[in-house]
Amino acid sequence: KAGVTQTPRYLIKTRGQQVTLSCSPISGHRSVSWYQQTPGQGLQFLFEYFSETQRNKGNFPGRFSGRQFSNSRSEMNVSTLELGDSALYLCASSWTSGRSYNEQFFGPGTRLTVL
């Protein structure tokens, strides 16, 4: 079974631009979560999608948004980029019944650099 894939793997943008990152979950997984990893703040939860609906959201400004498609693929968008948005963005997928916790499997991440 193929793992979680993320595209692109590396991205360089300038302040003020916007960016879209893509995540394809493991086949059969319907939950997709996004995390931001920075040296200063560590790993922080951004949001989670299940069946095209956002179920949970972390403490990030509205510039960070996401969506999920009917095939469970997900995208996250960051508008008006700031230098502090430079980070490794990790996507994770899991099979979830909604009644218990299932392991999240992570992709390789997209490293975003904002200049």
Added chain:
Amino acid sequence: AQKVTQAQTEISVVEKEDVTLDCVYETRDTTYYLFWYKQPPSGELVFLIRRNSFDEQNEISGRYSWNFQKSTSSFNFTITASQVVDSAVYFCALSGSIIQGAQKLVFGQGTRLTINP
């Protein structure tokens, strides 16, 4: 609020030594889940183990073992006879009660483990 603390920022040992990574957590949930993930230089988080709050049985998997103690809110990870390939950043994480199935992990700051030959 939920919180995970990994007090050891960096650990460096010589190959074949045993090493323990500490993890202390805080949560008000009665049902919760604890995890360990490994992050090699490639960046991908690799799942190692999950523990439910109602299962305090320790677990061993090859050279890896985990000690879960609710009384001290700790979930420590021991690598026996360490190898150079164990070098990575290790994260402890916590997920609280499932609300409408929502999945969310709270991570510790990570411990960078270096195994020297």
